[in-house]
Amino acid sequence: MILSTHAVVGGAIACLFPSHPVLVAVAAFASHFAMDAIPHWDYPLRAITSKSRGNNHRLLADQKIFRDLALIGCDACAGLLIAIWLFATPATIGVIVLGALAGMMPDPLQILHRLVPKQPLTTLQRFHRWAHTKRRLSWPLGISSQALFAASVSWVVLTVG
Numbered sequence: 650m651i652l653s654t655h656a657v658v659g660g661a662i663a664c665l666f667p668s669h670p671v672l673v674a675v676a677a678f679a680s681h682f683a684m685d686a687i688p689h690w691d692y693p694l695r696a697i698t699s700k701s702r703g704n705n706h707r708l709l710a711d712q713k714i715f716r717d718l719a720l721i722g723c724d725a726c727a728g729l730l731i732a733i734w735l736f737a738t739p740a741t742i743g744v745i746v747l748g749a750l751a752g753m754m755p756d757p758l759q760i761l762h763r764l765v766p767k768q769p770l771t772t773l774q775r776f777h778r779w780a781h782t783k784r785r786l787s788w789p790l791g792i793s794s795q796a797l798f799a800a801s802v803s804w805v806v807l808t809v810g
């Protein structure tokens with residue numbers, strides 16, 4: 650799923666356990682894999698997911714990478730701001746940010762694994778790929794279902810919690 654969705658759900662988890670930051674970090678990190686298992690749409694990353702000649706999976710050092718990084722950065726910042734706006738109080742803003750960042754973290758770790766393909770990142774990458782759905786939705790359905798999912802989780806947490 651896109652980073653914004655992961656950040657909002659991570660923030661929602663933090664909202665449930667604001668005085669348990671370790672639990673928040675672990676639960677939000679784990680939520681990433683459960684959410685990736687749901688069929689969804691991801692925006693295409695042109696440089697980061699493409700392969701260079703010789704089937705080398707390393708990052709391509711061309712201008713496409715800046716477009717990808719800008720897209721990822723905007724997505725992450727939007728998710729972080731939405732999570733803060735929805736769930737944070739002056740007393741809980743730190744743990745809400747922690748939950749949002751932990752929820753997004755597995756995706757930047759994938760990029761890190763491309764740069765440094767070593768353990769424990771290799772095992773994490775293998776698990777991430779295994780957990781990720783193989784079913785890709787078209788973007789209108791795939792993005793609206795993510796928005797609905799994040800809104801539903803937020804509504805439940807804000808209502809119950």
Ligand SMILES: [Zn+2]
Nearest residue numbers: 650685755756
């Ligand atoms: Zn992911």
